[in-house]
Amino acid sequence: MALAVSRLTARPDSLALHSRRLPNTPEMDGGARKRSSSSGREDLQSPDAQLSKRLASTPGARDDQLPAIVSWCQTALPNRLLTCNLGLLHRAPAPPASFYGSSRVSSRHEETHAKRWAQVLKTLKVVGTPHSPRQSTLMLFKKQELAFEYQRTCSNPVHVFSFETDISNPGKRKFLATTYPHFWEHYLTLDQRHYYEVIKEGMPCKLYFDLEFMTQDNPNLDHERVMATFIQLLLDELLNKFGIRCRPEHIVDLSSTTTSKFSRHIIVNLPGAVFQDNGHVGRFVSYLISRIHEYSQGNGETSVKFAELIVKHPSSGRAVFIDESVYSKNRNFRIIYSSKIGKSSPLLRADKPALDQRIENETFKFFKESLVCAVEYDDDLRLLSFGESPVLRFPGPLSGRSNDAAQTTSSQPSPFPQIDEYVLRSIQSRNPRACFRSATYFPESKSLVYAIGNDRFCFNIGRQHKSNGVYYVASLNNGTFTQR
Known part of the structure; x- marks a missing residue:
């Protein structure tokens, strides 16, 4: 039209x-639909009874009504954190016989689908209660793709986090889809934190780095001198390539360094700009690495200073201390106050003594500054690309x-x-x-x-x-x- x-x-x-x-x-x-007003009697029913009535009344509901059911559950069950097995709602299309009027086949088909809808009630589980009276939107999933699918149905800005729960299988993770304020409230209540931010493919993000080397293989390196050299190079190249005057106060520096390993996460809150996605970030990082190799050539003071950024690795020989593997698709990037499961070295602010840091004293504003994907669009925002x-x-x-x-x-x-x-x-x-x-x-x-x-x-x-x-x-x- x-x-x-x-x-x-x-x-x-x-x-x-x-x-x-x-x-x-x-x-x-976003697939969200408002629940129509109901009688006072329904409002007085228990949440589980309301949900049972809602599901029982729609035995022939289509798969595309899943967002409406999820949205309704969030409205009908306030102050609850819910998880739902979305896979139960996937079904094959109606058999051809039902289209041509076979009531027996049609009834059997609808009866089968009604049983699947009934199973949804059994898979809704209370996993916690938020501190605030606001409606909860924390949803738990076993698979990343299901979390992404739920994210696409939401009218609110929902983001995906992952976390580790099985110390015998550190690579196995579950996924949580929620808004930043709700996640922060949930995060504050945890005793153990092994959480990661999912940097979704194709989404705008901040400039970020994972810097690491083994201290026993590089015993003479001054950690702070290495960081000062790297930060100055970064600020110079941002001005040279993008015309952006970035200052040290725009940089979030997180550390989980131990006696055996140097480990820092750097997140850069560029003034008025973000990268189009982490693929562009990765290409800019590759350019920085080439500049480090270039500056390290020669015999002058500058070359000696940049040569310190090329460290010894036990498996790959000598290489720049920037980990380039963190720019892959749908990357999981550890967040502040979280450690890897089985480890006791969480990411903390590098500008404060570790003993003085408690998550209860941290601000939500700084938490968002420490996240790679916490970006907001405005008319003056620049989208940076590289390569x-x-x-x-x-x-x-x-x-x-x-x-x-x-x-x-x-x-x-x-x-x-x-x-x-x-x-x-x-x-x-x-x-x-x-x-x-x-x-x-x-x-x-x-x-x-x-x-x-x-x-x-x-x-x-x-x-x-x-x-x-x-x-x-x-x-x-x-x-x-x-x-x-």
Whole structure:
């Protein structure tokens, strides 16, 4: 359906923006639906009785109603932390005989599915009670993909964490999907913490590092001198490559160093900028490593200083002390006040004595600053990219133009393919050669940012830009997308 095009000029900066209304899609409301008002009698029933009645009344419910059931459970059962086996709701389509009117087969099919819905009640388990009276959104999953699937159905900005529970199998983890405030409340109540932040593929993130070496193999290294050299190089290269004046106070430095191993996590809160995803971060880190090798050549004082950053590893010989494996897809990155299971060295602030640090005295603000994925979109935010990205295409042709299919820098265009397609078709209606260079989703503000390729036309000035790129921002909150 053709939608009207309007230009919005009522902005403080007087910029005229090209704006269109997005189509209504299941993604627009995150799958969340409000529970209709019910009688006073139902409100007085116990939560379990309400849930039983709700499930029993929908024996033929479709799989796509799962988000509604999850949302209803959260509304009907306040102040509870719930976990649900979502796999029980997956079912095969109705057999052909039921379509052609065989009541016996249809009844059997519905009876089977009704039993599956009944099992959902048995898999809902209370796993805790939050401190605040706010509605809980902590959901526990055995598999990462199920946590991601639940995340896509949520209207609130939900993030995924993982944690270890089995000391005999340290690599085995469970996954928790929740908002940052709810996670922080839950985190404060724990006696043992072995938690990791899941850096989801294709999502915007901060610049981060995992620095490590074995002290017994490098006994003469001054830890603080090595860190000072690295931080100065980092600040210089951020200014050189991106024009960003970063200061030491923008850097969160966490340490879990022991007598046998130097270990630091660095998270950089760049002023007014984030990276498009951790793939771009990894390419920038590879560039930094090449610069360290370059500066370490020679006989001067500078080369000696940078040579200290190239340490001895027991398995790989000599290498820069930056771990490059932490930039893989859906990486689990340990968070502040957590240790690896079976270890007694949690990540703590490097700028304070360990004995003076208690999580009860920490602020939620600093906790978010220490997270890699805690980024929020605003109109002045820069999306940083570095190096060449692998070019992948959207699955299938759009509007019959298979050669003009959109391009993106991640394996998935965004979590909302229907919105991607609509925005691209709208742009291609004016310029068929236009494509997406990248699609970045900001869950905190529910905004999609599209970098456009093969098109620099600006509706503000009424002509093509000579050098500046063009971006479109789709807001899932108000259902519009605008050019910026």
